[in-house]
Amino acid sequence: METDCTRDEIPANGGVITPLPTGTRLLHIGPHKTGTTSIQGALFEARDEVARYGVEWPATTRHPMEAVLAACDRTGMMGDTAPTARHWERLLERVRASGRRTSVISSEFFADAPDEATIGRIVGQLGGDRVHVLVTLRPLARIMPSQWQQYVQNGLRMGYEDWLEHMLRKPPYDKPNPSFWHRHRHDRLVGRWARVVGPERITVVVVDDRDREGLMRTFEALLGLPAHLLRPAPDAANRSLTLAETEMLRNLNKEFRANELPEELYSQLVRNGAVMHMKNTCAPGPGDVKIRTPQWAVEAAAEIGAEIAERIGGAGVRVIGDMRLLSAVQLSATQKSAPPTATEPRIAPEAAAQALYGVLAAAAAAPVRHTAAAKSRTVHQTSSKELVRVLGHRCLKRLRLR
Incomplete structure (x- = not known):
């Protein structure tokens, strides 16, 4: 099951990605489970090196989660201390201190911004026309098991197949986790942000799981960094x-x-x-x-992925990577049938x-x-x-x- 969408630009190792203008404030909004942690870790570890090439990482940690949750008017994880406006204000102060240099702000929780008014406020505070939004995407069939176990880590009690039934077969598909489709109906996510910043200031990167460092190379090309400057940072705590x-x-x-x-x-x-x-x-x-997704759910997710690819392909945004990956019905080795x-x-x-x-x-x-x-x-x-x-x-x- 594939769409007719073709790639707009080939991956970074093909050497055709045009770097963003100097002084851009690159806002990476995720969404969740699309390589965000790996990029955040790599940029944080290389923050001193990238600064020598005019790129700033203004956050003081790998992931400024509290600041972004506050900006999006969201509560924290269950039982955590509630984020405050001061968290967001401190991050804004560091972004402004970067001056005319390029800066990168990355958090998957930007995808949780509830509406266009919130998006407009965030973009305005970060620099308005200087903001360029980057969205990373993976096939839904690969996102779903990771997202379910993440919800379980925040208190969810529903089993995986039951959860899939609710997300894919039980309208209005918002129980028990209404955040899932707000984050992962990716065409609507891109649409919300495009209506605020304009499609010409949005780049969509389709992550190819077969190329483990492809996303690193894409970020390097967009930021005008030397190849292989960004390296994966060990992070056992983020494993599934x-x-x-x-x-x-x-x-x-x-x-x-x-x-x-x-x-x-x-x-x-x-x-x-x-x-x-x-x-x-x-x-x-x-x-x-590992967590195995049943075939019916893989196929349902691929159908939705085809719709997402078609709509993003016609949205006028810059696309890097192969949009057909979003709708391919492909089972990994762990998904294939195994002895009981x-x-x-x-x-x-x-x-x-x-x-x-x-x-x-x-x-x-x-x-x-x-x-x-x-x-x-x-x-x-x-x-x-x-x-x-x-x-x-x-x-x-x-x-x-x-």
Whole structure:
């Protein structure tokens, strides 16, 4: 299933990409799961080197997430400290300090800007006509499993196939995650931003997963940097969870919600404790089962990808890469049929141990604030569900006293 769209410009290693004008403020808006983390890591690690070529990375971290969430009027991840306007103001100050030099601002959360009024305010604050918007795209069939497990890391309790049913077969396709299609109906995303900045100031890059460093080379060409200046930065914390790891977390989410534990506890001990430590210390092995998308969903995603490619192709924006990739029905090796015994999600004892240790380490290092008082009641008068909630509150109280 392919469209008739052809590439506008061949990849950067073909040497035909025209660099953006000096002084451009390149705004990379993602969306999620399209290579954003790799680019952010590479640019942050090379920030001193790219500065010698007139390109500034104004953020002080790999990803200025709090600043962008504040700019888009979005709350943070479940249980995290709410972002404030001051986060965004500090980033704007550093962007303005770059003067007439080219600067790069990258965050996939720009794709969550709710409407054109918000987009217009963001663009105006970043420099108006100096802003050039860059959108990176991958096929939906490759985005969906990564996005589902990311939602699970933020508290989702729904299984993958059930989630796919809701996203692809149950109108209006906005439950349980209305953000998904706001981010990943890519033709509408490009349209929202094009109506504000104009199609001539938007570049769409189609990421080819077969060329692992192709996106790096494209950024170098657009920014006028020497080839191979940007290099992948190690980031184990951003790896995808295996099916077993995701299912473990999803079932923990069910217990967490059922017992009404405070969200601060989830943020500190689960997402930034258990999950983060497990990612950093355990690499998936050849026997670990990855998240597999059923064939019907791959085909449905390809049909939507064909519509997206056709509409973007007619939007008048600059396209780099092969738009046909967005609608190709292609299964990776992990998607192909496997023996039933190989599809059973079993978490490795080491991963489970590291997750548990992550909880303990987070509890010791970063006490969580919570002010809800536990009810005064004897153990024998308390249900199991209520007892778990009370114990959770007492644990938080002890951490606070530390």
